[in-house]
Amino acid sequence: MAMKIQLNEQRQRRLLGIASLVAATIVWQLVADVVVQKPFILPSFTDVAAAFVELAGTGTLLPDIAVSLEHFAIGLGAAFLIGVPLGILMGWFRVADSISDPIVEVLRPIPPLAWIPFAIIWFGLTTQAAGFVIFIGAFFPILINTYTGFRNIPKVFVEAGKVLGCDTSLELIHYIALPAAIPSIAAGIRIAMGVGWMCLVAAEMFGVSKFGLGQKLWQNYYLHQMPNVVVYMIILGFAGLVIDRIFRAYVDRQLLKWRSGEVV
Amino acid sequence: MGRVSIRGLTKAFVKEEGTTVALKNVNLEVRDKEFVCLVGPSGCGKTTLLRIIAGLETAMAGTVSVDGTEITGPDPKRGMVFQEYSLFPWRNVIDNVAFGLEMRGISKAERHRIADRYISMVGLEQFRTSYPYELSGGMRQRVAIARALANDPDVLLMDEPFGALDAQTRNRMQKELLSIWEQTKKTIIFVTHSVDEAVYLAERIVVLSGRPGTIRDIIEIPWSQPRDRTSTEFAEVRRHVLQLIDEGEPVQ
Ligand SMILES: Nc1ncnc2c1ncn2[C@@H]1O[C@H](COP(=O)(O)OP(=O)(O)O)[C@@H](O)[C@H]1O
Ligand SMILES: [Mg+2]
Numbered sequence: 001m002a003m004k005i006q007l008n009e010q011r012q013r014r015l016l017g018i019a020s021l022v023a024a025t026i027v028w029q030l031v032a033d034v035v036v037q038k039p040f041i042l043p044s045f046t047d048v049a050a051a052f053v054e055l056a057g058t059g060t061l062l063p064d065i066a067v068s069l070e071h072f073a074i075g076l077g078a079a080f081l082i083g084v085p086l087g088i089l090m091g092w093f094r095v096a097d098s099i100s101d102p103i104v105e106v107l108r109p110i111p112p113l114a115w116i117p118f119a120i121i122w123f124g125l126t127t128q129a130a131g132f133v134i135f136i137g138a139f140f141p142i143l144i145n146t147y148t149g150f151r152n153i154p155k156v157f158v159e160a161g162k163v164l165g166c167d168t169s170l171e172l173i174h175y176i177a178l179p180a181a182i183p184s185i186a187a188g189i190r191i192a193m194g195v196g197w198m199c200l201v202a203a204e205m206f207g208v209s210k211f212g213l214g215q216k217l218w219q220n221y222y223l224h225q226m227p228n229v230v231v232y233m234i235i236l237g238f239a240g241l242v243i244d245r246i247f248r249a250y251v252d253r254q255l256l257k258w259r260s261g262e263v264v
Numbered sequence: 265m266g267r268v269s270i271r272g273l274t275k276a277f278v279k280e281e282g283t284t285v286a287l288k289n290v291n292l293e294v295r296d297k298e299f300v301c302l303v304g305p306s307g308c309g310k311t312t313l314l315r316i317i318a319g320l321e322t323a324m325a326g327t328v329s330v331d332g333t334e335i336t337g338p339d340p341k342r343g344m345v346f347q348e349y350s351l352f353p354w355r356n357v358i359d360n361v362a363f364g365l366e367m368r369g370i371s372k373a374e375r376h377r378i379a380d381r382y383i384s385m386v387g388l389e390q391f392r393t394s395y396p397y398e399l400s401g402g403m404r405q406r407v408a409i410a411r412a413l414a415n416d417p418d419v420l421l422m423d424e425p426f427g428a429l430d431a432q433t434r435n436r437m438q439k440e441l442l443s444i445w446e447q448t449k450k451t452i453i454f455v456t457h458s459v460d461e462a463v464y465l466a467e468r469i470v471v472l473s474g475r476p477g478t479i480r481d482i483i484e485i486p487w488s489q490p491r492d493r494t495s496t497e498f499a500e501v502r503r504h505v506l507q508l509i510d511e512g513e514p515v516q
Binding site for chain 2: 182
């Protein structure tokens with residue numbers, strides 16, 4: 001009985017969600033067609049749909065997505081490979097914390113996009129330059145969450161490990177601290193993916209590649225193809241959503257084994 | 265073997281706000297295979313004493329030695345069951361129990377075989393692949409006991425392990441602990457704030473005075489197990505110990 005009510009409730013929620021999306025689309029169409037009447041200022045839904053069909057026909061959408069994912073992967077991969085070990089060092093060893101903390105605190109408030117000039121000077125108009133900008137955005141959330149994850153490990157876990165024969169720092173990090181900090185690190189990666197995805201559009205703005213969702217967005221803007229711009233906006237939003245969902249599903253499955261309820 | 269000698273042990277915590285003397289000149293000999301309970305008013309240094317024996321805290325003066333060897337740090341030879349929840353939540357029951365064996369580099373098949381033996385000893389065969397969050401408080405402390413025993417320590421240190429359990433579970437755990445002690449014949453040093461628990465379990469009760477903790481009295485309990493909590497002699501010993509604790513408490 002309770003089960004049935006819950007199912008009904010779920011279906012009702014989903015129907016309401018779809019109805020609200022449909023209503024918003026109709027309002028958008030009406031405002032664009034009747035009120036604004038200028039596709040350059042506000043392309044209508046049908047303008048965008050037509051643009052999408054046309055763009056899909058040219059066959060550049062897939063390479064665009066692939067190139068953007070490449071930039072994203074470089075930035076996030078580098079942020080993970082540097083952020084996690086550095087966060088571990090800072091979280092576990094007092095000395096590493098004292099040395100790194102001031103530098104981190106100075107660099108952290110600099111907006112990632114402010115690094116774009118140096119990204120170009122250091123890497124040229126290359127894939128690495130775009131990856132670097134995304135790296136800057138993704139690095140700090142991963143570093144900070146790894147660090148706080150290590151700092152918040154209950155002391156009793158470390159002490160239980162010690163009395164059970166886990167002596168060296170390396171062993172304690174491997175067997176106690178890292179597994180205990182995984183939920184916090186995973187949450188950091190999730191934030192980093194969101195920030196990295198936001199940096200992507202700016203990273204592809206200055207022409208590091210011939211393809212890319214951000215690159216195409218800017219190119220169509222320069223050509224005043226506003227319906228196309230909206231197509232890329234929607235694809236960017238949708239791809240970000242899918243990446244987040246996949247990551248969350250994966251982490252939830254790994255962590256739900258030992259934690260009850262919602263994880264990241 | 266597990267003979268523990270504590271000589272002239274003094275411990276103070278130095279902080280900016282001031283110095284707390286937790287233990288002052290504590291001397292105690294615990295025989296091999298003995299079951300000793302430590303009781304005393306709260307804050308008198310029971311946990312501190314246990315942690316020094318475990319090697320998790322260092323004394324300011326005095327020594328603790330086990331079978332003649334002075335202790336310098338944590339060692340799997342001295343198992344510890346903590347007052348708070350200390351199971352590793354990311355490991356299931358069997359991998360928690362096998363943790364110490366894994367640290368010694370024992371193969372998976374072998375360490376699971378050994379761990380299974382201790383899991384049966386605490387009666388949790390059905391839960392060997394469960395995760396800690398799926399267990400009740402009593403079950404968690406059972407696993408913690410099995411985890412400490414799987415290392416085959418000489419001495420088992422227990423800090424109010426049943427303090428958070430309801431009265432019924434607590435009584436059952438006490439019975440089970442006595443049966444485990446029968447089977448394994450470990451030296452057990454057991455901290456509790458429940459005098460009833462101490463009189464039920466211990467061969468000797470060590471009564472500490474209020475801060476700074478010193479040994480006020482040691483009471484031998486000659487009766488064999490199992491003991492009858494409702495007997496008059498049980499009540500008498502309990503009253504005597506309670507009186508010692510009350511007198512030892514500093515005037516508020
Ligand atoms: N890490 C610590 N730092 C400062 N003071 C401590 C610390 N651990 C214990 N103490 C103090 O030492 C005294 C004894 O504590 P404890 O051994 O936990 O008592 P008990 O277990 O008998 O209740 C208390 O006054 C407590 O505040
Ligand atoms: Mg205590």
